[in-house]
Amino acid sequence: MDQLEYYIEYYNIYIVCGMIIAVILLFIIALIQQIKISNFRKKYNLFMKSGEVDIEKLLISQINKIEGVENHLTKIDKNQILLDKRIDSTYQKIGIVKYNAFKEMGGNLSFAIVLLNYYNNGVLINGIHSRDGSYTYVKTIENGKTSVQLSPEENEALDKAIRQ
Template sequence: MIEQYLGFSSDYILLGLAALVLIMIILLIVFIVQMSKLKKRYKIFMEGSTARSLEDTLIYRLEQVDELIEANASNERNIDTIFKNMQSCFQKIGLVKYDAFNEMGGKLSFSLCLLNENNSGFIINAMHSREGCYTYVKEIIDGNSIIQLAEEEEKALQQALGDN
């Protein structure tokens, strides 16, 4: 009777349903195996720990993260302060040793240039002779001097500026 309405035999329907049941049983077995593996991993994870000790461990780690965040913020503030202070420190140096007078040997005279980040600072020129040592200081602003520089002082300035 059903065969007349559908146009095919009920045997095909039963075979289709049997195949579907077989596929469902296979999927059920796969899911049971996966669940078993998951339970084993969970037991290993929780072994030796209670839920309370796990919670305490998580809280402790979160507190450590908060401390690290605070320490990082403090370090950033300190680094900013250091960089601001470094701008006014002498960072560039030029030194030229020379003989100021022909009768003296050993290059005991020198010109020393010290500059900060903005190329401002000073040049110390110490000229050594038999009678004594004469020292002069010339101010440098933005890589230039208001006072005329001697050849050795100019070389020291160029060294400090990196022009060599």
């Protein structure tokens, strides 16, 4: 029996070391599981913070909120389409040229203004200042062109507006 006791005592060290390693591994696993449970508990509390305990009621209320947001988004999309159509027809390109219509007069008191929409349709307003008075002329612009002859200043204002 002496030899048997010797082997038991000799292997006890390995058994104890193995058990210590197993306990350490089990402790690490338990710690990891505790962290996961803590994270899950935080998410659960965040989810349940509304005070409702019935998950089915909570999900139904969330679905109703989502449907309300979707309906509101659909209305916004329709309004956006209408606004896009309206904006294309508003004057958004402007070309202005100030000039001196008559050499004997000082200052650039005459002007040519072009107002165009997205499609380059709009008006050209030419204001000519002289000693006798001021005269204003309006010309229609369609697709960036007009059916009447333009002065160099009017052409410059039209080019400025189209290039915007």
